[in-house]
Amino acid sequence: MxxxxxxxxxxxxxxxxxxxxxxxxxxxxxxxxxxxLPSVAMLKDYHMQVPLRVLSADGKLIATFGETRRIPVDIDKVPDKLKHAVLAAEDADFYNHPGVDWHGIARAGWHVIISGGDKGSGGSTITQQVARNFFLSPEKLYSRKLIEIFIALRMENELTKDQILELYLNKMFLGHRSYGVAAAAEYYYGKTLDQLTIAQCATIASTFQLPSLVNPINSPKRMLARRNWVIGQMLEHRYISKAEYDQAVNEPNNAFPHEQ
Structure with a gap:
């Protein structure tokens, strides 16, 4: 003893x-x-680059000129079901953590140790993804990861959670030259954000990780599996009811290119 x-x-x-x-x-x-470390103050009033949009006299879109599709949208104009789908898919604890998920980083570090140096992926919060997308290269370097963490902590100190989430929803590439959730909704479904179903919100949320590989047009089977997982996460975190879950997972993939 x-x-x-x-x-x-x-x-x-x-x-x-x-x-x-x-x-x-x-x-x-x-x-x-x-x-x-870069200054994050510029993110408080960051203006997204948008293509030239030509409208008819009655306000209908005729054509878009530009390399990218982007329709910036204020965070209060994003429906809760889409926010919840993205949070469930990417960072369910976003509104509670300080910008860094220390448990996720520990898991990623343990993976590196047991795999003999394979950096893999994971451990990045939404704040870290915004930091990487605005300020850093996509290279998987330990030094870059450390800088990413410090930038994320600085962002959380100078920006609100809603400001960070708004940058994330408008900035990220979601496949087919579409940047941000509003552009993705228009391209894949020909809809505005408020018209999306829960299943469509989950589909858009599913494209954040591998937009060129997992999107509803290029890889419908992989996307469907990912979408249903996201819907399951929404149920687990009580964002939706069981009835809404059942309806969403049974909804077919009806995405197709909506071009002018």
Whole structure:
């Protein structure tokens, strides 16, 4: 019994020492990197590049000129069912964490250790994805990941959660030259955001990770599996009822290109 207590005491001491060393290492890393971190203040009033849209006299869209499709939309104009679909798919704890999911990072770090160095993916919050998309390259480097974390923490300190989510919903590439959820809704369904069904919201949310590979036109089977998983996550997080879940998973994929 005495030996067990002694071992437990040493384990606690080692754990506390490891924690203090980790905190110190992060502090030193931030001190070294902070002079090179970009200012996030510009995100408070960031204007998205939009294509030229030609409308008829009665307000109908005739043509779009530009390399990208984008229709910026304010966060209060995004329906809750679409917000919930994106949160369920990408970062269900978004409104609670400080910009970084430390448990997710620990899991990703453990994966690197047990896989012999395979960086893999995962562990990135919506805030980190916005930081990466605006300021960093897509390279999988440990130094870049560290800078991404520091930028995310700075963003959370200077921006509201709704401002960060609005940037995310408008900035991300969602396949077929469509950037942002409003452009994706128009291209895939010919609809505005308020006209989307739960299944269509889940489909758009499903394209955030691999938009060129998993989208309702290029890969309908893979998308359907991903969509139904997202709908399941919406049910698990109580964003939708069981009846809404049953209706959504049984809705067929009716997406097709809506071109002018």
């Amino acid at each position: 005495q030996i067990f207590k002694r071992l437990l005491r040493w384990a606690l001491v080692l754990a506390l020492t490891g924690l203090l060393l980790a905190i110190a290492a992060v502090g030193v890393a931030y001190w070294l990197v902070s002079p090179r």
